[in-house]
Amino acid sequence: ANMDPNHRDRIAFVRVCSGTLTRGMKARLARTGKQMGLTAPQFFFASQRQLADTAYAGDVVGIPNHGALRIGDTLTDGEALVFQGVPNFAPEILRRVRLEDAMKAKKLKEALQQMAEEGVVQLFTPEDGSPAIVGVVGALQLDVLKERLKAEYGLPVSFEMARFSVCRWISAEKTADLEKFISGRRGDIARDLDGDPVFLAQDGFSLNYESERAPEIRMIAIKEYHQAKAA
Structure with a gap:
């Protein structure tokens, strides 16, 4: 959530599922395998904020960050644990932004x-350098x-x-096959x-x-949101 437009103050709301979250601890972001410091977790009471020294299972806290956290992310105390988030569905509507x-x-x-990171829209950046396309x-x-x-x-x-x-996420068993498909249809x-590469089609x-x-190209309409990465 963008809490203060003047400062690009972005807060990710996180529910503690087990154990405890303490201010200053290092947590592992399962999607990337990287550590991030939880320096200023916050409780929200109506319009008031309060630094959270400790949060327990069931608590919801706000984690200030600059786009590091996305919807469906999992933070752990180190283990390679991941809760599957809401998958990405191929959008019904594609538009260029003018x-x-x-x-x-x-x-x-x-x-x-930032809007795409928050889940407002899906963002697709064309390989040929043409203007961005948003999907909803x-x-x-x-x-x-x-x-x-x-x-x-x-x-x-x-x-x-x-x-x-229409758009579909594409992959192939052989990297060379995928690269050949992409290079031949860059537009x-x-x-x-x-x-991740997406194939855009005029119609069905x-x-x-x-x-x-x-x-040889696998085309899917639903992309699994997260896979846990090894440390």
Whole structure:
């Protein structure tokens, strides 16, 4: 959550599932395998905040961070434990984001990254360098994105139809097969927030056609959100 737009104050709300969380402890982020310090966990009471010295199972605390934590993440005391988060579903609607002031392109890129980390939209960055594409399940998400970009970042935007209406995450048993598929269709390939490749198709017919032409490529509509990484 973006608690204070003036300071980009971002808080991840975390439920303690077992054991205790203490201020200053180091916790392991299962998705990346990296350690992060919990220097200022906070309890929230109405509009008040209070530093949490200790939190127990069942407590919900706020962890200030700059995008390190995402929805569904697991923090542990060191073990390779992961709670499967909500998976990513292929979006129903794909739109290009049109910025009224081209001078603020860098600011828009940062804002879209943060909105995607919060789960407001899915963000796809085309391999060919064309403008970013956002994916949503319902049109209401576009309204929310537009309003938040304007209110929190001072970025008035509009949305344009993309020539794509379907997207699928792609993979292959052989890295060479995946690289060949990507290099031959660079105008139809984008990367998601994790850098994973996505194939963008004009419609279901085009998707099926390309899928039949390249049986070695696995195309999935639901991406498992997290896998625990070894330390």
